[in-house]
Amino acid sequence: MKTPSRRVSETDPLGTRPLTQRERWILGVLSISGVIGVWQLATGLGWINPVLLPSPLDIARAFWTSLVDGTLPQNVIASLLRVVEGFLLAFVVAVPIGVAMGLSRTLGGLFDPLLELLRPIPPIAVIPLAILWFGIGEFSKVWIIAYGAFFPILLNTMAGFREVERAQVRAAQALGANRYHIFRDVVLRSALPFVIVGARLGMSMAFIVLVAAELIASSSGLGFMISDARYKFRTDEMFLGMVCIGALGFGLNVLLRATERCLLRWKSA
Amino acid sequence: MDRMSSTGTDFTVSRAKASAIFVGDATVRYGNLEVLTSVSLEVLAGEFVCLLGPSGCGKTTLLNAIAGFIPLADGEITVDGVPVRGPGGDRGMVFQEYALFPWFTVEQNVVYGPKLRGARRAELRQIAEHYLKLVKLDGYAHCYPNQLSGGQRQRVALARALANRPGILLMDEPFGALDAMTRESLQQELLDLWQADRRTCIFVTHSVGEAAFLAEKVVVMKAHPGRIDAVLPNLSPRPRDRTSDAYFSMYRRIDAALRGQRDPVAQTEAA
Numbered sequence: 001m002k003t004p005s006r007r008v009s010e011t012d013p014l015g016t017r018p019l020t021q022r023e024r025w026i027l028g029v030l031s032i033s034g035v036i037g038v039w040q041l042a043t044g045l046g047w048i049n050p051v052l053l054p055s056p057l058d059i060a061r062a063f064w065t066s067l068v069d070g071t072l073p074q075n076v077i078a079s080l081l082r083v084v085e086g087f088l089l090a091f092v093v094a095v096p097i098g099v100a101m102g103l104s105r106t107l108g109g110l111f112d113p114l115l116e117l118l119r120p121i122p123p124i125a126v127i128p129l130a131i132l133w134f135g136i137g138e139f140s141k142v143w144i145i146a147y148g149a150f151f152p153i154l155l156n157t158m159a160g161f162r163e164v165e166r167a168q169v170r171a172a173q174a175l176g177a178n179r180y181h182i183f184r185d186v187v188l189r190s191a192l193p194f195v196i197v198g199a200r201l202g203m204s205m206a207f208i209v210l211v212a213a214e215l216i217a218s219s220s221g222l223g224f225m226i227s228d229a230r231y232k233f234r235t236d237e238m239f240l241g242m243v244c245i246g247a248l249g250f251g252l253n254v255l256l257r258a259t260e261r262c263l264l265r266w267k268s269a
Numbered sequence: 270m271d272r273m274s275s276t277g278t279d280f281t282v283s284r285a286k287a288s289a290i291f292v293g294d295a296t297v298r299y300g301n302l303e304v305l306t307s308v309s310l311e312v313l314a315g316e317f318v319c320l321l322g323p324s325g326c327g328k329t330t331l332l333n334a335i336a337g338f339i340p341l342a343d344g345e346i347t348v349d350g351v352p353v354r355g356p357g358g359d360r361g362m363v364f365q366e367y368a369l370f371p372w373f374t375v376e377q378n379v380v381y382g383p384k385l386r387g388a389r390r391a392e393l394r395q396i397a398e399h400y401l402k403l404v405k406l407d408g409y410a411h412c413y414p415n416q417l418s419g420g421q422r423q424r425v426a427l428a429r430a431l432a433n434r435p436g437i438l439l440m441d442e443p444f445g446a447l448d449a450m451t452r453e454s455l456q457q458e459l460l461d462l463w464q465a466d467r468r469t470c471i472f473v474t475h476s477v478g479e480a481a482f483l484a485e486k487v488v489v490m491k492a493h494p495g496r497i498d499a500v501l502p503n504l505s506p507r508p509r510d511r512t513s514d515a516y517f518s519m520y521r522r523i524d525a526a527l528r529g530q531r532d533p534v535a536q537t538e539a540a
Contacts, residue, residue, distance in 0.1 A: 167368035170338055171426075175382035175433050176358030185381070189372040266372045266413040 054236040062236040078220040086145025094153035102161025123148035136217040148209035149202035160194025289314040289469040294344035306494040315467040319484035327495020361435030365442040367422045369414040376410035382433030400428040420451035437469045481519040489526045
């Protein structure tokens with residue numbers, strides 16, 4: 001571990017010394033608590049109408065009551081299940097297609113134009129169609145989420161399997177590798193980072209689509225919680241829903257990043 | 270060539286009689302473009318041959334054809350009498366861009382070939398140790414390639430090729446991406462290795478100095494279409510000295526041949 005020494009900053013004319021881990025933590029805590037503090041002050045002192053902008057304490061209270069009466073865990077689990085199901089469905093469909101399109105020029109040429117046509121359609125635009133096709137049941141939402149996550153995973157997987165370095169393949173061949181060895185030790189390995197990037201992008205897309213789908217047609221989940229709170233005029237619950245979605249997305253991203261670090265140790269070494 | 274007619278029982282001499290690689294009227298086309306036109310070349314076992322020429326002369330194409338990476342449109346290439354049908358472990362390869370497997374550690378890279386052939390774990394460890402020591406990288410076994418410098422990466426690539434124990438070592442401008450000082454020390458190390466085991470080597474370069482320093486035979490190539498222009502034997506004594514008259518005179522001869530001047534000692538292509 002290299003930690004920049006104090007002396008570096010003194011001789012650094014621009015003062016561009018990178019922050020240490022500790023300093024970054026301190027600054028992060030400072031900024032978040034600062035914003036919450038000002039927010040609490042502004043709403044607590046009545047500068048802002050608390051119905052439009054509830055105070056952090058109100059939100060914390062809403063968190064506690066909905067936690068105790070079980071509605072929050074229920075909604076979190078409903079959303080989490082959907083997002084994971086939709087994501088997994090997208091992953092198991094997109095990866096094989098991406099591999100095939102990446103490896104076979106014919107398949108790539110056949111499906112590339114189709115992809116280019118479908119890709120610009122925002123997944124949110126297919127929600128009405130999904131409702132028409134699959135109703136407003138659980139599968140409808142999972143399908144919409146899967147649709148959203150599908151393209152990032154597919155495109156990145158395809159790129160990964162297309163961009164295998166020729167010299168590495170040749171190096172393996174000259175060491176006696178057959179086609180299976182090359183696939184296992186070169187193609188798969190070099191495509192893996194792309195697949196993981198695709199999975200991360202797909203997961204964030206799944207989240208966006210999840211909320212949109214739940215806002216429009218649902219009777220559970222965090223998106224539903226937000227839209228339901230709007231009818232009840234409970235802005236504190238709306239904020240709580242937003243915070244929970246943010247926290248959930250953050251948590252899943254941390255999980256994926258940890259997986260990435262574990263699988264791609266050679267990159268960060 | 271009196272070296273070959275000597276009757277000694279010296280191993281290198283008796284081995285030097287055999288032809289390791291034979292290229293006969295090899296032609297390579299990319300579409301309508303003829304990148305290599307009717308090239309013929311004989312490389313003796315244990316010989317160190319440099320392919321030299323301007324870009325577009327087909328020196329890398331010729332090397333890749335010998336490696337079996339690209340097919341011939343015409344002609345034939347045989348290695349130890351067997352026609353080349355594709356790449357194989359008998360011809361080790363070192364690339365300019367290293368082409369290491371970045372997801373494997375240095376050790377895993379080095380033992381990749383032996384591992385494919387089913388060598389045991391203990392044996393693999395021995396192989397890694399031996400070849401990493403050979404290229405002066407002992408202690409780096411558990412590093413990943415992206416933790417190494419360019420020179421170190423190329424050492425790993427060399428160790429990886431050697432660890433597979435190929436009869437022939439093919440090198441495509443292996444030191445082209447390195448700085449001058451690293452390049453010179455790697456050239457010396459390569460020569461030391463070659464003099465220790467006299468493995469047949471074909472080395473592609475566009476550096477006259479590199480060819481003069483390394484090769485026993487310099488194959489000068491010309492572009493449009495790619496062909497062999499002259500084959501210059503390099504009999505300057507070893508160990509070679511970059512400041513010696515022999516080195517400079519070889520340098521001048523290669524340089525003259527590159528400019529299309531006739532070399533007094535060159536073997537003509539028809540021979």
